[in-house]
Amino acid sequence: MASASxxxxxxxxxxxxxxxxxxxxxxxxxxxxxxxHSSCPSGRxxxxxxxxxxxxxxxxxxxxxxxxxxxxxHGPVKTQFGYHLxxxxxxx
Numbered sequence: 001m002a003s004a005s006x007x008x009x010x011x012x013x014x015x016x017x018x019x020x021x022x023x024x025x026x027x028x029x030x031x032x033x034x035x036x037h038s039s040c041p042s043g044r045x046x047x048x049x050x051x052x053x054x055x056x057x058x059x060x061x062x063x064x065x066x067x068x069x070x071x072x073x074h075g076p077v078k079t080q081f082g083y084h085l086x087x088x089x090x091x092x
Contacts, residue, residue: 002054004065004091007047008084009033010040017076017083024073030087039082047087066091 007030011017020033031046038047054062060079064086068074075085 002066002092003051004053005051005089006049006061006065006086007031007034007089008040008042008049008061008086009038009047010043010082010084011037012039012082014076014078014083017085021073021075021085024085030073030085051090061086064088 009020009030011020016037020037024030024033034043034047037043040047042049054066057065058079058081060077061084064074064077065088068086068088070088070091073085073087076083077086
């Protein structure tokens, strides 16, 4: 069965999500941005979600995590929780 590891940043607006993505692309550390800005409890761990399989996260997450490029920041990804930046750290 497929599994992936990822980290994410959850914020309430698409504008904030895009601004944070730009900061990360300009060299800011993903984990630091997550600790400062993510409204998800995982933010305290730098946004780390650990390892999970298909169907364990919301469908919008799964679509990106199980098909997107590794070690690249994806997003904004809109879910019922808000707007996410996702980074897939591994997949098997």
